[in-house]
Structures are given as C-alpha cells and as structure tokens.
Amino acid sequence: MAKEGHGAGSNRPRLSLHVPEPKGRPGDPANFSDLKIPEAGAQPRPDEHCAPKETFPLCDDLIRVLGDDNFAHGLWDPQLHPDKLRAILRDMALVRAFDDRLYRSQRQGKTSFYMKCIGEEATSVAATHALDFEDMTFPSYRQQGILIARGYPLVEMVNQIYSNRADKLKGRQLPILYSSREYGFFTVSGNLTTQVPQAVGWAMASAIRNDSRISASWTGEGSTAEGDFHSAMTFATVYNAPTIFNIVNNQWAISSFSGFAGSERATFAARAIGYGVAGLRVDGNDPLAVYAAERWAADRARSNHGPTLIEFFTYRAEGHSTSDDPSAYRSAQEREEWPLGDPVMRLKDHLIAIGEWSEEQQEAMDKELAEQVRMATKEAEKNGILGHGLHHPFHTMFEDVFEELPWNLKEQSEAALRERKLKWPE
Amino acid sequence: MAGMIHEEDDPVSLADAPTRRLNMIEAINDALDIMLARDPDVVIMGQDVGYFGGVFRATAGLQEKHGKTRVFDTPITECGIIGAAVGMGAYGLRPVPEIQFADYIYPGLDQLVSEAARLRYRSAGEFISPMTVRTPFGGGIFGGQTHSQSPEALFAHVSGLKTVVPSTPYDAKGLLIAAIEDNDPVIFFEPKRIYNGPFDGYYDRPSKPWKAHDASEVPEGYYTIPLGKARMVREGETLTVLAYGTMVHVVESVCREKGVDAEVLDLRTLVPLDIEAVEKSVKKTGKCLVVHEATRTAGFGAELSALVQERCFYHLEAPVQRVTGFDTPYPHSLEWAFFPGPIRIGEAIDMLLSE
Numbered sequence: 001m002a003k004e005g006h007g008a009g010s011n012r013p014r015l016s017l018h019v020p021e022p023k024g025r026p027g028d029p030a031n032f033s034d035l036k037i038p039e040a041g042a043q044p045r046p047d048e049h050c051a052p053k054e055t056f057p058l059c060d061d062l063i064r065v066l067g068d069d070n071f072a073h074g075l076w077d078p079q080l081h082p083d084k085l086r087a088i089l090r091d092m093a094l095v096r097a098f099d100d101r102l103y104r105s106q107r108q109g110k111t112s113f114y115m116k117c118i119g120e121e122a123t124s125v126a127a128t129h130a131l132d133f134e135d136m137t138f139p140s141y142r143q144q145g146i147l148i149a150r151g152y153p154l155v156e157m158v159n160q161i162y163s164n165r166a167d168k169l170k171g172r173q174l175p176i177l178y179s180s181r182e183y184g185f186f187t188v189s190g191n192l193t194t195q196v197p198q199a200v201g202w203a204m205a206s207a208i209r210n211d212s213r214i215s216a217s218w219t220g221e222g223s224t225a226e227g228d229f230h231s232a233m234t235f236a237t238v239y240n241a242p243t244i245f246n247i248v249n250n251q252w253a254i255s256s257f258s259g260f261a262g263s264e265r266a267t268f269a270a271r272a273i274g275y276g277v278a279g280l281r282v283d284g285n286d287p288l289a290v291y292a293a294e295r296w297a298a299d300r301a302r303s304n305h306g307p308t309l310i311e312f313f314t315y316r317a318e319g320h321s322t323s324d325d326p327s328a329y330r331s332a333q334e335r336e337e338w339p340l341g342d343p344v345m346r347l348k349d350h351l352i353a354i355g356e357w358s359e360e361q362q363e364a365m366d367k368e369l370a371e372q373v374r375m376a377t378k379e380a381e382k383n384g385i386l387g388h389g390l391h392h393p394f395h396t397m398f399e400d401v402f403e404e405l406p407w408n409l410k411e412q413s414e415a416a417l418r419e420r421k422l423k424w425p426e
Numbered sequence: 427m428a429g430m431i432h433e434e435d436d437p438v439s440l441a442d443a444p445t446r447r448l449n450m451i452e453a454i455n456d457a458l459d460i461m462l463a464r465d466p467d468v469v470i471m472g473q474d475v476g477y478f479g480g481v482f483r484a485t486a487g488l489q490e491k492h493g494k495t496r497v498f499d500t501p502i503t504e505c506g507i508i509g510a511a512v513g514m515g516a517y518g519l520r521p522v523p524e525i526q527f528a529d530y531i532y533p534g535l536d537q538l539v540s541e542a543a544r545l546r547y548r549s550a551g552e553f554i555s556p557m558t559v560r561t562p563f564g565g566g567i568f569g570g571q572t573h574s575q576s577p578e579a580l581f582a583h584v585s586g587l588k589t590v591v592p593s594t595p596y597d598a599k600g601l602l603i604a605a606i607e608d609n610d611p612v613i614f615f616e617p618k619r620i621y622n623g624p625f626d627g628y629y630d631r632p633s634k635p636w637k638a639h640d641a642s643e644v645p646e647g648y649y650t651i652p653l654g655k656a657r658m659v660r661e662g663e664t665l666t667v668l669a670y671g672t673m674v675h676v677v678e679s680v681c682r683e684k685g686v687d688a689e690v691l692d693l694r695t696l697v698p699l700d701i702e703a704v705e706k707s708v709k710k711t712g713k714c715l716v717v718h719e720a721t722r723t724a725g726f727g728a729e730l731s732a733l734v735q736e737r738c739f740y741h742l743e744a745p746v747q748r749v750t751g752f753d754t755p756y757p758h759s760l761e762w763a764f765f766p767g768p769i770r771i772g773e774a775i776d777m778l779l780s781e
Binding site for chain 2: 136138169172173177180181186187191194196197198199200201202203204205206209215230231234400401402403406407
C-alpha cells in the first residue's frame, strides 16, 4: 500500500491512550464501589495437593475467615489454639509498637529513614507463623513482621536502623534493610523484586539437595511489574519449585495506585493462572485467612506439589516511608473507610468473642510492648545514633567487597585513613 | 589453598601429570567435569546446556554423567538464571550458570550488579554469591552485533565482581577451576573466536587448530591458576603490550612477524588485576600498548592506560597507546574492518617504536 502522508487512514477511528486514574484524589470522598467483598467462610478450599487449575476460581475471589460477627467461618478456618492466636496478636501488636516508636525516632533525627507497615501486619506476621522456622524468607522492605514473629532481638533491629557501631550490617545498609541468616531472613535489597527469583533459586537448591525446607518471598503489587517477577514465575513453574510467592497488594506504590501494575484488568492472584501455578487471593487484613492460605501453600510446597502465588489484599494505611506524604495524592478518607478493617483489631475482637481475651488484657499488653520497644531503643542508643560518630571503624568500609582485600582497595583504604587524619589530626 | 598446583609453585607435579592436547572447549568441559565430581555443591544451568551440551558444546556429556539435577536447561530468562543462581548461592550451592552469549547478559545485569556483587557487602558476610557465570564473548565469527560484543569493562567497573578472560586451553581449565572455587562472583568470559584454535588476526588465512600450540597440552585432573596473576607470553625489551583473550594471539603473531622485541603480558583477569606484573614490565621497557577488541571509549584500556600513567610516568618514553575496536556496534559484513587486527596493531607498534 502506498503511503499518502498524514492523510493515510484518515477515515479510521482515532486512537486514545488510557492512563489509569484512582477512584479518589485529595478532597474526594473514599470510593470503594468496585470492591467485591464476599462473605467470610464462603470460599471453597481445594486439597493442598490439587491440580493448580482447581485454585484458579480463588484467584478472582477473596478468601476470608473472620466475619463481621468476629467469629471464624468456613473451610479455611485454620482452627488454631487460642495460645497461637494470642501469639500472632502479640507479634502484630509488637510490630505496631515498634513502628510507632521508630517512626518517631526518625522524626527526632536519630536516623535517616523508616518504613511502617501499619495495616499490613498480618501479611508478614500471620504468614510467618504458618511457616517453619527453618524455611527461608526473601522479604521486601516492609516485612519487619517476619523478624518479629521469629523472635529476632529488637535491639538488633534498632542498631541496624541507627547504623550504629553495634549494627551487624556495619552501617552499610539503609535503615530497615535487615539481614539475618540465623533467622532465615534474606538480606533485603533496595532494588525491587530481585528477591523473587532468588527465592525460587533457593527453593530449587533445597529440592536439588532433597532437603525439606521451602522458601517464601514477599513483594508488593507494584513490583510485580518487574521482569524479575515473571522470570521467577517461569522458573518456579518449570521446576515445580517448593516456594511461595506472597504479593502484598496494599493498593499503593508510593503515589501510584495498583492500576499502574495492571489491577484494572485482572487481580494479582490471576498472574498465577498463565503460569500454571496455584493461586489464592486472600483478605490480607484477616490474620486467620492469611495463616490458613500460607499454611496451605507451605504444605503444598513441602509435599513436592509445587509453588503457590498468594495475593494478600490489604491497605497501606500510612505513607510509603518517612519521605512520603499520602495526603498529596489520595483521598484522606480512604484509611478510615477501608472496608476490610484493621488486622490487629480484628484478631483482638475475635479472641474476645471466643472468650479468650479482653480489652483490659489488650491494653496491658500494648503498654508492656511499648515498654519493651522503649527499652530496646534505649539499649541501642548506647551504641549510637546515625551521624553522631559511634559508627563502625573507617577501615570496615573496604571490607566484604571481596573475600580478600585486593591491592586497589588496600591503597584506597590507606588514602581514606590519610584523609581522616587530615580532618581530625588528633 | 590446599592441593593447589600451578606452574609457578609446583612444576614437578604438573610436568608429571599426563597431558592431552585439548582445544579450549574441551578444556572448559574438563574443568566443569572435574568440579562436578569434586564438589557436590556445583550445579550447572543455562539455555541448552543439559541434554544437548550447549550451543558451543562446553557442557557436552555432563548431564549424562552427573545427572539432571546437577546440569540442566533453563528457560530463556537471563534475569531468572542469575537470580536463581543468587538464591542457590545463598542456600550453599556453588552455581556455574552459562549465559549463551555475553551479548545476552543484560537482562541479568541487575541481578549481577545489585545482587550477586553486593550480597557479601550488604549482609556483612552473612550471605555470599560464589557463582561463576560462564559466557562466550568477542567477535570474529560473523555473529553480528548481538553475538560479538566484548562487555568486560561494564563488569570490571562493578565493585564486588571478578572478571576473568582466558586465552589458552591450559589457562581456561586452571582459571575456570579457580573461579568456581572462588567465594566471590566471577564473570568468566570465553573468547569464542579461539575456542577451536589460536587466531593470528588474519581472517583470510587458513585457521590453525589448538593441537599445534603448546598451551593446548592440558594436564589431566585438578589444577588451578590463581586469579590476579598475569601470564608472561613473551619477554622483550622495546615495549610492553597488555592484552587478554583473543587479542593475545593476534598481538603475539604481529610481534613475531614484525620481529619486534616486545614484551607481551596476558592479563588473564581484569579484576583482580596483576598490577605488579604490569608495572614491572612497563618500567623495564618504557613503552606501553594496550590492546582489546571491545569498543574504545571508557573501555578497560582506558583504565590500564590511566594506571600505567599514574604508576610508571617517569619511566615512560612515549604516550601509552590503545588499539581497540571502534565505538560502533559490531557490524556483520564489515566485521574485519571493526576488528583490531594486525594492521591497526602494527601501526601502533611502529608509532611507539619511532618515539
């Protein structure tokens, strides 16, 4: 066909580009009219060993256990002992107390940066309770709940956040990018989604070695757009890797709503379908549903039935980080009106409803946890806060680039020490 | 390192070891075979490396011998291959992924640069990434712009990565075993133009097989060549030529044909660099030529040139010269116009010697 300049195709309809827009901006009322929230207990629960496609209807559903009556319902009820429920509640409340205090520490200038996970505690805490301690976790940056659920010392977390002389990571990482091999917590990257193919590789290694441990990764809904996510899903399905993909859909990636990761067209759980991986979509603010889904996936992986993708549908109640102000881009009412409630309150209300807890006990626990966090920060402050001199010695900057120090780093290390002596001759 | 044999330390053992004449592919295959047998943590993965044995045959027979969970094919996702290798390393394995062509490595770059290279540092040694990424690189095989690149400078620039380039079958085996045993991530660039024979730079002359070359005598069994030790290819007095990979052979043949008394150093590893060998040679000859096939601007030659200038300035009798590929993509039909062949190298030598 001959080209006829700008006139070519002039009788065709004009194309237009769709740029997603959230339902509410500052000044607008919150609008959750598109949200379909099914009854708690209404969702079918396929066998853990089922074919992946039996789970596909659940990718467009929402697994819920705790009803508006505060009781557990349906086949997904994990039927946990009240002691276990109280342990999950306590860990979630501790995460909240920790976030509250460390957020204030950042505001007081004790460190450069902090990230809270308010509203999302169940997605890390309840999920971790459903795994074995020996299972390896590959977190993103908002899974402090994993460390807390595994009993990692709070003071070590604060040392890391203050980048002080006791920081086990030698002050090299941005606050909250923790690492603990001992607690099965992979070093958190600042680059998004890199941990997801790594978790698959770890699971493959465990299978190669005929081990019994599995891996689990966490990533936000926004970062499922990264190529790493799709590489990881392909690897996982090809090798039937014993791993769990936890997608924490908290609706917001800094100021970009989930539509920029594709939520207008399909759920994030539905990503599983194209890869032939089992998929579950879960009320992420329902700790019992989170526990039950993670346990289902863990049992499936552990019995060599392969990977599972779980979308935890939740809400980022606060800003992305201490450097963010959500009132600049989203409706101010969204947080209070979030229809799936608050995970800590929902589990507390459940325990009270079944006669295993009380408001007084909750209040006493919150006080105790706040004190526990306060003591940990006081203890950590003895080791210094960011920018006040009590950091690791200078030469450590050059260590761990390689196992052994090559000549160029030796020379640069000497140069750095000379600079230091010129600045502080004493 | 216990049991390490290399030419400098233990010539007796090496001389006593039975040798065979191998080409570079066979030597690499031998190194992989030995490491799969010695170390149960070693796993090999990559596109077509399993049943088929790799598009260049480097892994031929290894899956059959060592099993499908030690040597296996992967999906076509370099990001997935390197990312999974990082996870395997964190578990405790020692993965040896193959990237089919160095030109394909870029989708895995974030996993190499931000992850593999940084794990040790960011976790203060809790997690390491002891992987060796094998990847064929360089041109001269009519591969066009996506099967000919030499991206070594990109990797040498990254703190935490080691960069190795063998130039003979003997070196390929010893360096690859050392790379696999190294606890840091290593990018092992295999100069594919010299897989089957050394290359004198004359594309229009008959190619020579490795059999006629001394360095194709490869001892059986385990030996290593330490990373960071350059190889003295030939001693000389009038100038120093720094080269690696394919260019070592081209330089050597140019010097021979011109009858130049040049000292040729094969760097073998760019990171860590054998700076002592470089300094010693340049201080002796007073002149330095750097040769690489990669594009010129911000190539590794620029680093070498700067180092020589910083450390040997008062011994230099002429400016350091670079002979490189041009700053263009690798062209298909004009491949040999791009390649830094005997004419470009010869002119640079003449210029240096006339100073």
